[in-house]
Amino acid sequence: MKRQFTITTPIFYVNGAPHIGHAYTSIACDVIARFHRLDGNDVLFVSGTDEHGQKVEQSAKAQNVPPQDFADRISQSFRQMQKDMAVQTDEFIRTTEARHKKAAQTLWEKVAENGHIYLDAYEGWYSTRDEMFVGEDEITKHPDGSRTAPSGAPLEWVREPSYFFRLSDFQDRLLKLYEENPDFIGPHGPKREVVSFVKQGLRDLSISRTSFRWGVEVPGDPDHVMYVWFDALANYLTAVGYPDMKDPRNICWPADVHVVGKEIIRFHCVYWPAFLMAAGLPLPKRVFAHGWWTVEGEKMSKSLGNVLDPKALADEFGLDQLRFFLMREVPFGGDSNFSRRSLITRMNVELANDLGNLAQRTLSQVARNLKGVLPERGTLTEDDTRILAQATLLPSLTRNHIERLAISDALEDIWKLIREANAYIDRQAPWALKKEDPARMADVLRVLVDVIRTIATLLQPYMPDTMEKMLDQLGVEKDERHIAALETLLPGGRTLPKPQGLFPRFVEEDKQA
RNA sequence: GGCGGUGUAGCUCAGUGGUAGAGCAGGGGAAUCAUAAUCCCUUGGUCGGCGGUUCAAAUCCGUCCACCGCUACCA
Numbered sequence A: 001m002k003r004q005f006t007i008t009t010p011i012f013y014v015n016g017a018p019h020i021g022h023a024y025t026s027i028a029c030d031v032i033a034r035f036h037r038l039d040g041n042d043v044l045f046v047s048g049t050d051e052h053g054q055k056v057e058q059s060a061k062a063q064n065v066p067p068q069d070f071a072d073r074i075s076q077s078f079r080q081m082q083k084d085m086a087v088q089t090d091e092f093i094r095t096t097e098a099r100h101k102k103a104a105q106t107l108w109e110k111v112a113e114n115g116h117i118y119l120d121a122y123e124g125w126y127s128t129r130d131e132m133f134v135g136e137d138e139i140t141k142h143p144d145g146s147r148t149a150p151s152g153a154p155l156e157w158v159r160e161p162s163y164f165f166r167l168s169d170f171q172d173r174l175l176k177l178y179e180e181n182p183d184f185i186g187p188h189g190p191k192r193e194v195v196s197f198v199k200q201g202l203r204d205l206s207i208s209r210t211s212f213r214w215g216v217e218v219p220g221d222p223d224h225v226m227y228v229w230f231d232a233l234a235n236y237l238t239a240v241g242y243p244d245m246k247d248p249r250n251i252c253w254p255a256d257v258h259v260v261g262k263e264i265i266r267f268h269c270v271y272w273p274a275f276l277m278a279a280g281l282p283l284p285k286r287v288f289a290h291g292w293w294t295v296e297g298e299k300m301s302k303s304l305g306n307v308l309d310p311k312a313l314a315d316e317f318g319l320d321q322l323r324f325f326l327m328r329e330v331p332f333g334g335d336s337n338f339s340r341r342s343l344i345t346r347m348n349v350e351l352a353n354d355l356g357n358l359a360q361r362t363l364s365q366v367a368r369n370l371k372g373v374l375p376e377r378g379t380l381t382e383d384d385t386r387i388l389a390q391a392t393l394l395p396s397l398t399r400n401h402i403e404r405l406a407i408s409d410a411l412e413d414i415w416k417l418i419r420e421a422n423a424y425i426d427r428q429a430p431w432a433l434k435k436e437d438p439a440r441m442a443d444v445l446r447v448l449v450d451v452i453r454t455i456a457t458l459l460q461p462y463m464p465d466t467m468e469k470m471l472d473q474l475g476v477e478k479d480e481r482h483i484a485a486l487e488t489l490l491p492g493g494r495t496l497p498k499p500q501g502l503f504p505r506f507v508e509e510d511k512q513a
Numbered sequence B: 001g002g003c004g005g006u007g008u009a010g011c012u013c014a015g016u017g018g019u020a021g022a023g024c025a026g027g028g029g030a031a032u033c034a035u036a037a038u039c040c041c042u043u044g045g046u047c048g049g050c051g052g053u054u055c056a057a058a059u060c061c062g063u064c065c066a067c068c069g070c071u072a073c074c075a
Helices: A020-038 A054-062 A067-084 A098-113 A167-180 A188-199 A228-233 A248-252 A262-279 A310-317 A319-328 A340-369 A382-403 A407-428 A430-436 A438-459 A464-473 A483-487
Strands: A004-008 A042-050 A091-094 A117-127 A132-134 A156-165 A221-226 A257-261 A287-290 A293-295 A336-338
Touching: A004 A020, A004 A248, A020 A042, A020 A067, A020 A257, A020 A287, A020 A293, A020 A310, A020 A319, A020 A382, A020 A407, A042 A067, A042 A228, A054 A067, A067 A091, A067 A310, A098 A117, A098 A228, A098 A262, A156 A221, A156 A262, A167 A188, A167 A262, A188 A262, A221 A228, A228 A262, A257 A262, A262 A287, A310 A319, A310 A340, A319 A340, A319 A407, A319 A464, A336 A340, A340 A407, A340 A430, A340 A438, A340 A464, A382 A407, A382 A438, A382 A483, A407 A430, A407 A438, A430 A438, A438 A464, A438 A483
Parallel strands: A004 A042, A004 A257, A042 A091, A257 A287, A293 A336
Antiparallel strands: A117 A132, A117 A156
């Protein structure tokens, strides 16, 4: 049954070049989006960049360029990264675009109209040198009564006018939301953190700043710009045409899932639903937090110099190989470690040996022993029926996993069938049947082609380029590659192209000192 | 400090009351269609420690230890 499916990546903050973490979250969303398209659904896949805030203003100043130029450059690098990773978004929202400012300001006006915003003052210890407020627990108190920030900068008590959002009014409604929609936040760990955070009591949220200018102006009070998160979160509405209620993309709201990094879970699970409730808008159905990558066991950081560039990795190992590894290595939602060794192991064992070799050994026999012509489905033995049944079941198993955002579990099930197919070909030994019973040999090879077709079809979201080639080799036409098409058998008699290895083994170059 | 997470085979992890699991790595064998790939069999764990509940606990409760994350207004 066809349905509308809307998915978003986190909105990327433009204070640095994209790294493997940004690629990971983009690819994960892309796999889910592609799977839904393959399954016949209408998909809106949204990504974008968050370009306002003091940090951007400062970074631009440090480079002596206007903030917009700075943001343009970094935003472009994120777009390029997604292109390099074969991530196909439908919308890319930049928070500096006019359409977005309009959406954010309209959202603000709605929330204000409904009485959830008031003007007061934000007070706290402020470091002029760092241009930031410092929390009570980060402050060092000195014997003479003075206070300093972690940076050592002196602090002064500052009172700054600020608009506040009545977040405290939403505590009960938020708890009710989590309770009535157990899947609203995933996975369980972050969910408990959010729930206990809300249960501890919510304070009203300061949602405007006067200390810098690089932001969306607060409607009716040009001295203030919006707190970046009020601005940034609104991008999800911008993507569906808000506030134009006649925009055809309106039907894409509410989003089915916001995929986010675990560090921004609170903004999406607490502030965002509260803003939407305050504006009287429908809430997203789900927020899902994924974990972080470490690199060779260490935290990725600029100072360690181990920040991974996704483009360089794709160039060295292959884009589909990289996509596969990122999706396979870790249960979506958990933290994981990136190491060359485990990437190479997975490439060689799972891609080259298990899958690539399965296709190659099957197709080379079709090419050599059947003159490359796909045979008709023959009389099925018990063994044939069993593996075909497993293949028939696979689409719904995979669909269920994707529905739960269990991206790696789906691969696990697909690989179970791949291993089973390798066992099947050994049991049936079509190379031995060649002389004894050529008709049976053709039947066995046909069963294998059908099984591999199912596998390749379902792997398209993960490895779009290579699976396209595999389906070409299997003689599957372009319009026979969606999930529903698996229910129709390929007609026999097609001539298959000459098979070629798709996943070469990766041999590490000798490292010379 | 508070809240939360993790701790299961050499490695990465699955397993929420009923005789310890998968993949990789290791060992033995088979096969030779294929990218020296594949298949079969197999070694290996007092499920972080201690205590408790139960006929029965990796699984529930308590406590301790180790590591990690969050602790709102700089995303």
